[in-house]
Structures are given as C-alpha cells and as structure tokens.
Amino acid sequence: MKEEELKRIISKSTVETSDDFINNLMNAIEVQEQTKKVKVWWSFRTILILCSILILLIVGLLHQVIGTDNGLLNSSSIDIPKTPVFLIITFALLYYLNTVIRLNYYNQEKQID
Amino acid sequence: MKNSSKQQDYELIRKINDGDTSAFRQLVYMHKDVSLSLAISILKDPVIAEDVLQDVFIKVYHKLHTFQYKSTFSTWLYRIVINTSYNELKKKKHTVEIKEDNNAFDLPSSNRNNLIEADQKKYIHLALEKLRPDEALLLRLFYLCEYKIKEIEKVTGFTSSKIKVDLHRGRENLHFYLKQLLGDDLNNLL
Numbered sequence: 522m523k524e525e526e527l528k529r530i531i532s533k534s535t536v537e538t539s540d541d542f543i544n545n546l547m548n549a550i551e552v553q554e555q556t557k558k559v560k561v562w563w564s565f566r567t568i569l570i571l572c573s574i575l576i577l578l579i580v581g582l583l584h585q586v587i588g589t590d591n592g593l594l595n596s597s598s599i600d601i602p603k604t605p606v607f608l609i610i611t612f613a614l615l616y617y618l619n620t621v622i623r624l625n626y627y628n629q630e631k632q633i634d
Numbered sequence: 635m636k637n638s639s640k641q642q643d644y645e646l647i648r649k650i651n652d653g654d655t656s657a658f659r660q661l662v663y664m665h666k667d668v669s670l671s672l673a674i675s676i677l678k679d680p681v682i683a684e685d686v687l688q689d690v691f692i693k694v695y696h697k698l699h700t701f702q703y704k705s706t707f708s709t710w711l712y713r714i715v716i717n718t719s720y721n722e723l724k725k726k727k728h729t730v731e732i733k734e735d736n737n738a739f740d741l742p743s744s745n746r747n748n749l750i751e752a753d754q755k756k757y758i759h760l761a762l763e764k765l766r767p768d769e770a771l772l773l774r775l776f777y778l779c780e781y782k783i784k785e786i787e788k789v790t791g792f793t794s795s796k797i798k799v800d801l802h803r804g805r806e807n808l809h810f811y812l813k814q815l816l817g818d819d820l821n822n823l824l
Contacts, residue, residue: 527805530812531777534758536671538684543662546691547655553692 565625572621576614583610639664643707651699658698662691665708668779669715675770676719678763686722690715705788708779713789716771723767761811768792769804776801 587603643664649657666687673683673690694711701710762770775781775789783794790797812820 527773527808528777530758530808531773533755534671534762534774534778535667536674536680536683536759538666538670538687542666542684542688543659546662546688547659549688550655550658550692550695 568621569618569625572618576618579614580611583607640706644703647698647701647703647707650695658695661707665711666691668708668774669711671774671778672712672715672771673719675762675765675774676716676723676767678767682722682726683719686718687715690718693718709785709789712775712779716790720767757812757815761808761815764811765804765807766800768796768800769807772797772800773804773808 584607587607643661646657646661650661669690670680670683670687673686674680677683677686690711693714701707762773765773771790772786772792775786781789783797786792786797787794792800
C-alpha cells in the first residue's frame, strides 16, 4: 500500500465523541470547582486539627479543674473519684474524634463507589 | 496551517488562564476527536476511551497553568492522553486479542459493492481494532496527526527504532486485515 493511500485511509479513522461530551465535561469541571471551594474551608484536615486542639484544651482545663485541691469536685459534699471522671471524659472526647475520622473514611468510600 | 492552529491554541490557553471557560470549550472541541481516536487505538473500547478522555480533559483544565508554550498544545495533550490510556489499559488488564478467525471478516457480497463513506469508516475501524495498541497508535500519530518520528518519540516515549519497526508492522497488518475484510473491494477504499 502506498503512503498516500494509507494517509487517505487513516484520515478516515477519526472517531467522534458523543454529542454531550463537552457538556458533560464542563458540568464535571463545574462540580469539581464547587467542591474545591467548599473543601478549602471545610476540609477534613482543618476539621481534624480544630477538633484535636479543642480536645487538648478541654482535657487540659479538666486536668486543672480536677487536679487542684480546691477544685470543683472537692467543693461538693459527695466524694467523687477524680481519676475515673478524668478518664471517662477524655475517652469520650477521643471517641468523638474517632467518629469524625470514621465519618470521613465512609464518605470517601461512598465517593469512590 | 499547523502554525496558525498552534497560535490559536496558545491564544485560547491564555484566555482560559484568565478565567474564560468558553475558551476551554473551544479548545476541547478542536482536539477531542483526534484525542479520542488515539485513546481508542490503545484501549479498543470507545466507551472506556471516552471516559478516559473526560478524565484527561479535567486534568488538562486543572494543569493548564503549568503549560509552558515550549511545545505545541496538541503534543502536550496527546502525551497525557497516551499515558492515561496506557495506565487504564494496565489497570483494567485489557487483553487485546488478535482474532485468528478469518471467517469473522467475511461479508456478504452485496455489502462489498460501492462502499459508501460510513461503511468505509466502519471497515477501517474494524481493521485498526485488530492491530496491536502500539501499531494502531503509531499509525494514527504518523498519518492522522502527521507527526514526524522525532515528534512521536516525544509524545510516546518510544525509541525511534521501535517506532519505525511498529509503523512498518502496522502498515503491513492494516493492509492484511483490510484485504481480509474487503477482498478486491479494497481498491474502492484507496
């Protein structure tokens, strides 16, 4: 087969995209742009860092409140054990942080599906 | 001709980088069909190839600001199309089998007379589908995009000797499959 003949044949091999190809593409780009804007402010990383700081602050404050002799728990007439209260609140907060991470994980899995 | 389209692409890219999305629409319109043809050469499936092309153009939209105007836009775009298509091929583990069944190509004799344009395209696609991905891709780059060996080297990353060998095999195989498909009516196509 001559070069010119091959060129003529292959020039007929262009495949056209579907009619709504460009519209679908532009829609996909628009959706990505929108989610990107939201993600800048409400990204998982931002939320995780904020929650971690908040939990550290609460735990620190709790330690201060419970730890001092003139603390909140000492002022009441009932003898409340300090360590279990501290541990329960700390674990509850860590469980909350774990829920945030888990929700993000499931959300990502849903998006992949 | 090539130079004016190069300048047109550059102009559109500048507009897109300034935030004009309608310019991107125009850029896609200009390159979508050849890009799809290249993707189909590798993936052999038009539906998967179109999905891959959607991903490619989204990637291009987000990375367009990194385009440095050193090469033509089409070279840059086709490189992304080819890399993404080969990655998809690896991921999906598509095995492109060259059918040995000669009877599959036999057409009723009535179909062979006076091939109209649509039929011609169909038979060319069928023949190209039978080629190996590299061969079909190189034939399209060489004859459809009118790229020189050096340019194909840049776009595909293949060595010049591989390009020459595969182009030679591609030409021979295409002729073989077209001959099988059309018999003597191959002359109508030429």
